[in-house]
Amino acid sequence: MPNIQVLDPHVANLIAAGEVVERPASVAKELMENAIDAGASTVTVEINHGGLTFLRVTDDGKGIPADQLKTAFLRHATSKLRTEYDLEAIGTLGFRGEALAAIAAVSRIEALTRTADSELGASLALEGGTPGPVEEAGCPRGTTLVVRDLFFNTPARLKFMRRDSAETAAVAGLMQHLALSHPDVSFRFTKDGTESLHTPGDGKPASAVYAALGRDFAKGLVPVEGRGGEIAVSGFITAPLQGTVLDVPVKAGQAVKAGQVLVVIEAMKMENEVVAPADGTVGSVSVQKGDAVAAGDPLVTLQ
Numbered sequence: 001m002p003n004i005q006v007l008d009p010h011v012a013n014l015i016a017a018g019e020v021v022e023r024p025a026s027v028a029k030e031l032m033e034n035a036i037d038a039g040a041s042t043v044t045v046e047i048n049h050g051g052l053t054f055l056r057v058t059d060d061g062k063g064i065p066a067d068q069l070k071t072a073f074l075r076h077a078t079s080k081l082r083t084e085y086d087l088e089a090i091g092t093l094g095f096r097g098e099a100l101a102a103i104a105a106v107s108r109i110e111a112l113t114r115t116a117d118s119e120l121g122a123s124l125a126l127e128g129g130t131p132g133p134v135e136e137a138g139c140p141r142g143t144t145l146v147v148r149d150l151f152f153n154t155p156a157r158l159k160f161m162r163r164d165s166a167e168t169a170a171v172a173g174l175m176q177h178l179a180l181s182h183p184d185v186s187f188r189f190t191k192d193g194t195e196s197l198h199t200p201g202d203g204k205p206a207s208a209v210y211a212a213l214g215r216d217f218a219k220g221l222v223p224v225e226g227r228g229g230e231i232a233v234s235g236f237i238t239a240p241l242q243g244t245v246l247d248v249p250v251k252a253g254q255a256v257k258a259g260q261v262l263v264v265i266e267a268m269k270m271e272n273e274v275v276a277p278a279d280g281t282v283g284s285v286s287v288q289k290g291d292a293v294a295a296g297d298p299l300v301t302l303q
């Protein structure tokens, strides 16, 4: 057996990078989380070829001071954590100080950034983690990171990438999730030059749902909220998306109580009960046992 030896730092960095950056969607996730942590109110993500050749994230957050720009790309470099005690009260999405170093190790990066108190911004290019000089650059407040040729120096990883369309779909799905969980941030997503998502960032969850999931989906949603002690929960529920009616245990004219089962639908391999939202009388029943139904189809009206 060969001798046990400590790995060369270059190899160790590539291995560590592989744990953070599995595919283009991992890059998009880390960069979007950084933008949100920086207090951005708009975040734009543009990708070409599933994000493998080109992925750009632009934010209007607080920016990175020029004298800290190189440090941001070092491993274990973070502004979000100082001591072990801070670990117990983390309020940011990132804190490991790993992401930028990991992405830089396996791509070619250009960073452009400006803080509010500086008139000039700064730029920095890195190739396979090796930085060039920090240069002065005119740019709006915030940060833009362009990541090109992902995995150019790790061909084994590149070979395992799926089709461009699968990688594009992974980035799009991730953007939907982030947009839905941050309705106060306006997200814009462009793939191969075509805009496919644009949320208003007006702080209203319903607007984010409408923009991210579409009008048809949004119109079938029912807002819900509840509170118990210190915890408040709010959100939306929807009827199962597509299914078959298993049972309609009510008839027109019948009085029903809030919570009473009106229709039982089999969808997503589960039985789902649609219940009366309030006390009332059944007006009309539009479905019967065996019918196929989709989201938004009328089932039962209540008076």
Ligand SMILES: Nc1ncnc2c1ncn2[C@@H]1O[C@H](COP(=O)(O)OP(=O)(O)OP(=O)(O)O)[C@@H](O)[C@H]1O
Pocket (backbone or CB within 6 Å): 030, 034, 035, 038, 059, 061, 062, 063, 064, 072, 073, 077, 078, 079, 080, 093, 094, 095, 096, 097, 098, 099, 100, 101, 143
């Ligand atoms: N878009 C951005 N705007 C402002 N500052 C940023 C931005 N992206 C990164 N930074 C700064 O660079 C530092 C390093 O970023 P990096 O993503 O590598 O680490 P992190 O976010 O602290 O932790 P994690 O590795 O868990 O994401 C951050 O702590 C932050 O100070």
Ligand SMILES: [Mg+2]
Pocket (backbone or CB within 6 Å): 030, 033, 034, 094, 095, 099, 100
């Ligand atoms: Mg981060």
